[in-house]
Amino acid sequence: xxxxxxxxxxxxxxxxxxxxxxxxxxxxxxxxxxxxxxxxxxxxxxxxxxxxxxxxxxxxxxxxxxxxxxxxxxxxxxxxxxxxxxxxxxxxxxxxxxxxxxxxxxxxxxxxxxxxxxxxxxxxxxxxxxxxxxxxxxxxxxxxxxxxxxxxxxxxxxxxxxxxxxxxxxxxxxxxxxxxxxxxxxxxxxxxxxxxxxxxxxxxxxxxxxxxxxxxxxxxxxxxxxxxxxxxxxxxxxxxxxxxxxxxxxxxxxxxxxxxxxxxxxxxxxxxxxxxxxxxxxxxxxxxxxxxxxxxxxxxxxxxxxxxxxxxxxxxxxxxxxxxxxxxxxxxxxxxxxxxxxxxxxxxxxxxxxxxxxxxxxxxxxxxxxxxxxxxxxxxxxxxxxxxxxxxxxxxxxxxxxxxxxxxxxxxxxxxxxxxxxxxxxxxxxxxxxxxxxxxxxxxxxxxxxxxxxxxxxxxxxxxxxxxxxxxxxxxxxxxxxxxxxxxxxxxxxxxxxxxx
Numbered sequence: 427x428x429x430x431x432x433x434x435x436x437x438x439x440x441x442x443x444x445x446x447x448x449x450x451x452x453x454x455x456x457x458x459x460x461x462x463x464x465x466x467x468x469x470x471x472x473x474x475x476x477x478x479x480x481x482x483x484x485x486x487x488x489x490x491x492x493x494x495x496x497x498x499x500x501x502x503x504x505x506x507x508x509x510x511x512x513x514x515x516x517x518x519x520x521x522x523x524x525x526x527x528x529x530x531x532x533x534x535x536x537x538x539x540x541x542x543x544x545x546x547x548x549x550x551x552x553x554x555x556x557x558x559x560x561x562x563x564x565x566x567x568x569x570x571x572x573x574x575x576x577x578x579x580x581x582x583x584x585x586x587x588x589x590x591x592x593x594x595x596x597x598x599x600x601x602x603x604x605x606x607x608x609x610x611x612x613x614x615x616x617x618x619x620x621x622x623x624x625x626x627x628x629x630x631x632x633x634x635x636x637x638x639x640x641x642x643x644x645x646x647x648x649x650x651x652x653x654x655x656x657x658x659x660x661x662x663x664x665x666x667x668x669x670x671x672x673x674x675x676x677x678x679x680x681x682x683x684x685x686x687x688x689x690x691x692x693x694x695x696x697x698x699x700x701x702x703x704x705x706x707x708x709x710x711x712x713x714x715x716x717x718x719x720x721x722x723x724x725x726x727x728x729x730x731x732x733x734x735x736x737x738x739x740x741x742x743x744x745x746x747x748x749x750x751x752x753x754x755x756x757x758x759x760x761x762x763x764x765x766x767x768x769x770x771x772x773x774x775x776x777x778x779x780x781x782x783x784x785x786x787x788x789x790x791x792x793x794x795x796x797x798x799x800x801x802x803x804x805x806x807x808x809x810x811x812x813x814x815x816x817x818x819x820x821x822x823x824x825x826x827x828x829x830x831x832x833x834x835x836x837x838x839x840x841x842x843x844x845x846x847x848x849x850x851x852x853x854x855x856x857x858x859x860x861x862x863x864x865x866x867x868x869x870x871x872x873x874x875x876x877x878x879x880x881x882x883x884x885x886x887x888x889x890x891x892x893x894x895x896x897x898x899x900x901x902x903x904x905x906x907x908x909x910x911x912x913x914x915x916x917x918x919x920x921x922x923x924x925x926x927x
Contacts, residue, residue, distance in 0.1 A: 427511035427524075429641075429664040432545070432683035433732060436640040437490065439508050440473060445497055447472040454480045455489075455573075460566035463491035463737040470496050473505070475732075479562040486730030487562050493578060493734045494643070494744035496775070506747055509640035511664055518751075518831035519770050525648075525663075525755035526762070533654070534661025536670040536679060544671035544682035546635075551725040552674070557603045558722065561686065566737050571701045571714045572599040575606070575688075577736040578744060579636035580646050582678050583619050583692075586626055591678075592619055593656035595646045595748075598634065598720060599700050606634075606720035607700035608692065613816070613857070613873055615652060620692055620718070629691035631676035632720065637685025637732050639668065643744075648752035649813040675723040685731040689724040704738050705861050706745035708778045746775040749817070754782065756814040764808050766801075767793050769826040776833045780862065782809065783822045783830040790825070791885035798823075798883035802851040806879040810856045817859040821879040827896065828882075843882040851879045 430436045440446045447466075453459055453476050462474050476489040497504040497514075503521065504514035512524060541547045551557075563575040576598035584591045592615045598606040610617045623630035635642075641663060645656040661667045670679035673689050680687045697716035704711050736744040750773030761768035767787040774781040784805055787793070794801060802823050809815040822840055829835045844850075856877045860870040869875040884893050895901050899908065915921050 427664050428508075429511055429666065430508065431639050431669065433490070433493075433637040433640065433685055433734065434683075436493075436509060437475065437732075439514075440505065443501065443504060443514050445472045445501075445504055445514075446475050448475045448477055450477050452478045452480055452483070455482070455562050455564045456480075457565055457568060459489055459491065459564040459735065460737050463566070463735060464739065466492050467495050467737070467743050470498050470502075472497075476562075482562040485560075485562075488730065488732045489562055489564065490637075490732050490734045491737070492743070493640070493736070494747045496742050496747065503747075506644075506751055509644060511641065518772055521751065522755050522758055522770055522772065525752065526759045528659065528663040529755065529759045531662040533658025534665070534667045535655070536657050536661065537667040538679065539669045539671055539682050541671055544669070545728045546680065546682055546684040546687050546726050547671065548729050549727050550674060551727075552723075556722055556725055558600045558606070558688070558725075559603055560725075561727075561731065561733055563600060563733065564735055566735065567704050567710070567739070569710055569712060570599075570703050571699065572601070572607075574599050574703060575733070576608075576634055576636065577738065578643055578734040579634055579686075580638050580642055580681070581616055582633040582635060582680060583616055583630055584678060585619050586622050586628070590619070590653045591655050591657070592616060593642065593646045595643060597703060599703070601698045601700075601719065604722045605698065606688075606722070607698040607717045608720050609700060610692070610718050611860075615813075618652065620694070623692075624694035627694065629693050629721070631678060632690060632692050633673050633676060633678045633680045634688040634720075635681050635684040635686075636688070637728075637734055638681045639683055642668070642681065644748055644752050647748040649756050649816070651813070673724070674726060684728075686725065686727040686733065688720075688722055689726075690720055690722040693719045693721060706738060706743075706749070706778055707780075707861050707863055708740035709863055741778050742775040746773070746779055749773075750775055750779050753779075753814055753817070757782065757784070757809055757818075760808055760812075760814060761805065764804075766804065766808070770830060772830040774833055774836055779817060781820050781822055781836070782818045783824060783828075783836055784809070785824050785826045785828060785830050786883070788825050788827065788885065790883075792890075798881050798886045799848075799851055801883065802879040802881045806851060806853050806877070809879075810853050810877050816857055819858065819862060819875070819877050821877075822882055823879055824882045825884060839882050840880060843884060844880045849881045851881060853877045853879075 507516040669682040700717035701714040702711035758771035
C-alpha cells in the first residue's frame with residue numbers, strides 16, 4: 427500500500443499517468459468551473475486543475491475538479507485505487523478485498539505533529555481576517571442556492587463526552603463571510619453527534635478540512651459502526667497513523683497536510699437557508715430549506731491552497747465512486763462476517779447507487795443447502811439493517827460467473843436471470859435515504875420505504891452439470907481457436923492492440 431499523505435502527492439501521482447489536465451486559461455468561478463467538471467465526468471477525461479480563476483488571479487489559489495471521477499478504459503478506477511494506496515490499474519474486485527482486509531484489522535490512531543511541521547498552518551486567519559469568500563469557491567450548478575465550499579472535505583466532530591470522533595462528508599454552502607449553512611441529516615453520524623450537543627444546549631465544535639490526503643474522503647464515506655473513528659481506519663489501511671495537528675479555536679485535531687481548515691461551532695438554535703443543490707440521484711434540485719449554521723472562528727490554509735470540488739449529479743461522480751465503493755466494502759465485510767459465501771459486492775456507479783450487486787460463490791447451493799429465495803432473504807436481512815444499507819433500495823443477487831463491476835454484465839444477468847413474477851423478495855418499510863425521486867412525501871419525511879432483492883441466482887434451478895453458461899469468447903470456442911485469434915489480432919487481422927487506440 428502506497429500512502430499518499432497529501433492532496434498534492436495525489437495530484438502528482440495522477441499527473442504521472444495522464445490523469446490531470448492543468449487549465450491555465452482564466453475560468454470563471456461562476457458556473458464555468460462547474461460545467462467543465464461535469465463535462466470531464468461525462469467524457470471520463472482527466473481531472474481538471476484550474477490554475478487561473480477570475481477574481482482570484484495573483485492569490486495562488488487553485489481548484490481541483492473531479493478528484494474521484496472515473497478515468498479512461500486503461501485504468502478506469504485509477505483515482506479510487508491510487509487514493510487507497512493501490513496501483514492505478516487495480517480492479518474493482520481487488521479494491522473491495524483491500525478495503526475489507528483493512529476493515530478486519532485493528533485501527534491505528536493519528537499521530538500528532540507540531541504546528542511548525544503542519545502545512546495547513548502556513549496561514550492562520552482569526553477575527554476580522556476571516557473571509558470565506560477569499561477562496562475561489564465555485565457556483566457549481568446553474569440552479570444552486572449558493573457557493574458550496576464543502577463538497578469533498580472532512581467534517582470532524584466529537585461527542586460531548588469525548589468518546590467518539592467522527593469524520594464525514596456533508597455539503598456546506600457559504601452563507602456570508604463567516605457563516606456556512608450545512609446539510610446535517612439527523613440519522614447520519616454527524617447528526618447524531620449534533621443532537622447530543624443540542625440536548626446540552628451547546629453549539630457543536632467542528633472543523634472542516636478541505637483538500638485532505640486522498641484516502642480520508644473514502645473513509646468518511648464508509649459506513650463504519652457508530653463509535654468508530656474513520657481516521658483510525660485509514661491508519662489500518664496503511665499500517666500507520668495519519669498526521670494531525672490541534673486546531674486553533676476548537677478542541678479537535680485536523681489533518682496536518684490539509685489545504686484549508688475551517689473551524690467553529692454548529693449552532694443548536696439557529697438556521698439559514700441552504701440549497702438547492704443537485705445530489706447523487708442525478709436530478710436538478712429546486713428547493714431550499716432552513717439548515718443549521720456553522721459559525722467560523724478560524725481559517726488556516728496552505729500557501730496556494732487547492733480546493734477540491736465535486737459537481738454532484740448524474741453518474742458517475744464522487745458521490746457514486748466514494749460512497750458506492752466504501753458502502754459496498756462494508757456490506758461485503760458484514761455478509762462474510764455473517765457466514766454467507768459472498769464472493770464480492772459492488773454498487774453499480776451507473777445506477778446512481780440504486781443497485782447494489784452481491785455475488786456469491788458458485789457452490790452456494792451445496793454449501794448452504796438452501797433455496798435462492800431463502801438466500802435472498804438472508805442477504806436482504808443483513809444489507810437492509812444498519813447504516814451500511816441505509817441508502818440501498820435494490821439488491822441484485824448473482825453467482826460469481828458475473829463480473830459485477832461491469833455494467834454490461836450486470837444488465838445482462840438482471841435481464842436474463844430474474845423471473846418477472848417470482849424473482850423478487852420484498853422488504854417493506856425499511857430505513858432509507860430520502861433523496862430517491864420515486865419516494866412519496868411521507869417516505870421522504872419518515873426515512874422509511876420498501877426495498878427489494880432481485881434474485882438472479884441459477885444454482886438451485888438446474889442440475890450442477892446443466893447450469894446455463896454464458897456463450898462468451900472464453901466459453902464458446904476451443905482454446906486453440908482463441909489462442910490463434912489473439913495471436914493474429916493485430917498482425918493478421920489489422921485490429922489495434924487495445925480497443926481505445
